[in-house]
Amino acid sequence: MINELYQKAFELDQKDELAPFREEFVNEPHTIYLDGNSLGKLPKKTIEQTNNLVANQWGKGLIRSWNDHWIDLPQKTAAKIAEIVGAQPDEIFVGDSTSLNLYKLAFAALHLNQQKKKIISDNLNFPTDLYILQGLIHQQFKDHSLSIIESQNGITVSEKQFEETIDNHTALVVLSHVVFKSAFMYDMAQINALAHQKDALVIWDLSHSVGAVPINLNESEADMAVGCTYKYLNGGPGAPAFLYVRRDLQKQLQSPVWAWFSHQAPFDFSLDYQPKDSIQRFAVGTPSVLSLAAIEAGLDITIETGIDRLRAKSQQQTEFLIELIQQLLVPIGFSIASPLDVNQRGSHISIRHPEGYRISQAMIKPNDGSKIIIPDFRPPDNIRLGIAPLYNTFTELVDSVERIWKIVTEEQFKSYSNERTVVT
Numbered sequence: 001m002i003n004e005l006y007q008k009a010f011e012l013d014q015k016d017e018l019a020p021f022r023e024e025f026v027n028e029p030h031t032i033y034l035d036g037n038s039l040g041k042l043p044k045k046t047i048e049q050t051n052n053l054v055a056n057q058w059g060k061g062l063i064r065s066w067n068d069h070w071i072d073l074p075q076k077t078a079a080k081i082a083e084i085v086g087a088q089p090d091e092i093f094v095g096d097s098t099s100l101n102l103y104k105l106a107f108a109a110l111h112l113n114q115q116k117k118k119i120i121s122d123n124l125n126f127p128t129d130l131y132i133l134q135g136l137i138h139q140q141f142k143d144h145s146l147s148i149i150e151s152q153n154g155i156t157v158s159e160k161q162f163e164e165t166i167d168n169h170t171a172l173v174v175l176s177h178v179v180f181k182s183a184f185m186y187d188m189a190q191i192n193a194l195a196h197q198k199d200a201l202v203i204w205d206l207s208h209s210v211g212a213v214p215i216n217l218n219e220s221e222a223d224m225a226v227g228c229t230y231k232y233l234n235g236g237p238g239a240p241a242f243l244y245v246r247r248d249l250q251k252q253l254q255s256p257v258w259a260w261f262s263h264q265a266p267f268d269f270s271l272d273y274q275p276k277d278s279i280q281r282f283a284v285g286t287p288s289v290l291s292l293a294a295i296e297a298g299l300d301i302t303i304e305t306g307i308d309r310l311r312a313k314s315q316q317q318t319e320f321l322i323e324l325i326q327q328l329l330v331p332i333g334f335s336i337a338s339p340l341d342v343n344q345r346g347s348h349i350s351i352r353h354p355e356g357y358r359i360s361q362a363m364i365k366p367n368d369g370s371k372i373i374i375p376d377f378r379p380p381d382n383i384r385l386g387i388a389p390l391y392n393t394f395t396e397l398v399d400s401v402e403r404i405w406k407i408v409t410e411e412q413f414k415s416y417s418n419e420r421t422v423v424t
Ligand SMILES: *Cc1c(COP(=O)(O)O)cnc(C)c1O
Pocket: 097, 098, 099, 100, 126, 128, 129, 176, 180, 205, 206, 207, 208, 228, 241
C-alpha cells in the first residue's frame, strides 16, 4: 500500500506547476517542514535584501535612507498586501502586531457603536483575540458583554448558531477567518451579511488564512480585518502585522493610541493632536524598517504564484493528506480534527492522539536516523500538519504520515518526555 501512495505522490509532484517555487526558499536537507502556518520558511531573496538594507542603507546611508528608501516602505508593503486580500492600497496599514491591531480596531468599533453592548466571538478563536476583548471590557467598556459561540464538535461552527446569537444589541463580531486549531474556515461574506442586517460590525482575523486561501475583503463587504505576515506570507519571525478598514468607515473610527505617526503632520512637531484622515490614523510610532523589508520577498512570491493556484494546490494536498491519514493513521488510534469538506477548511490538518505531544517530539527529534519532521502541537492532543503549497511536496506528506505510523506502531514515542518546551 505504501508503495502505491509513494507512486501517487511522485506523479502529483511531477504534474505540480508550483513545484519550482520551492527553490525560492531555504530548504534544510533531511527535514520536512509542516509548520508554515506558524512561521513560514525563509525566502532566499530576503537574505540578499536584508543584507543590503543593513550594510548599505543603514550602514552607509544612515538618516538619509529615511527619505531615500524607507519612508514609503509601509505604503509599498500595504499595496502588496492589499492585492493579496482583495482590498485597496489605502485600506491597509502595515505595522505593529496582530494583537495590537485588533485592540485598536475593536476599541474603535466599540467606541463608534457605543449604544450597543454585545460582542460576539467563538470558542475556536485564537486566545489572544479573546484576551484583547476581555481586556477592553475590563478596562474601558464595562457595560459590555462577550458572547462566546460554542462549537458543538470542536471543529466547526454553524451559520445557524450565528443567526441565533447576532441581534440588535450586537456591536461587534470578532472571528478568525480560518481557525487555528481545526482549520475550519468561515464564509466571510455570509457572516458579514448576517451582522450587517443587525447593524453590527465585524473584524476578521486573517492570520491563518492570508496567503493560503482566497480572500476578497471588498467583495465580501468586510468592515475591518487584521492579520499577520510571518505565517503563510513568509515574512519572518515577529514580522509586522496589518490591519484593514473599508474606506468609508475610516474617518468614523478613532484609534485608542494617539501618536506622532498617526498625526496629520508628524514632522511639524505641533503640540496638539490631529489624526490623519487616512488609514494611517492607526499608525503609532516609527515603522520597523528591518522587519518591513524582510516581508517583501515573501509577498512578491505569493503575488507571482497567484492565490488561486496556491489554493488549488493546497486543496489537493489537504485532500491527499486526509486520504493518507484515513488509510494509515485512523486504524492505529488517530482521529481527524479538521473539516472533511475541502471547501470548509484552510491549509492545515489537525490530527488527535492521546500521545500527541510525545509523538510530535519523536517527529521533531528522531533518534533512529529518520528525517526530521516539524509539525506543531496544540493542547490537549492536537498535532497540526501545516501545508504551505509554495514549498511542500506531495512526497513529503507520504514521508510524514509513514513516519508517524512508525513512531506509533513501534512505540518510539515512549522514549520521549511529556515535559513541554516554552514554544510548541
Ligand atoms: C498567529 C495568530 C495571531 C498572532 O498574533 P501576534 O500579535 O502577531 O502574536 C493572532 N491571531 C491569530 C488568529 C493567529 O493565528
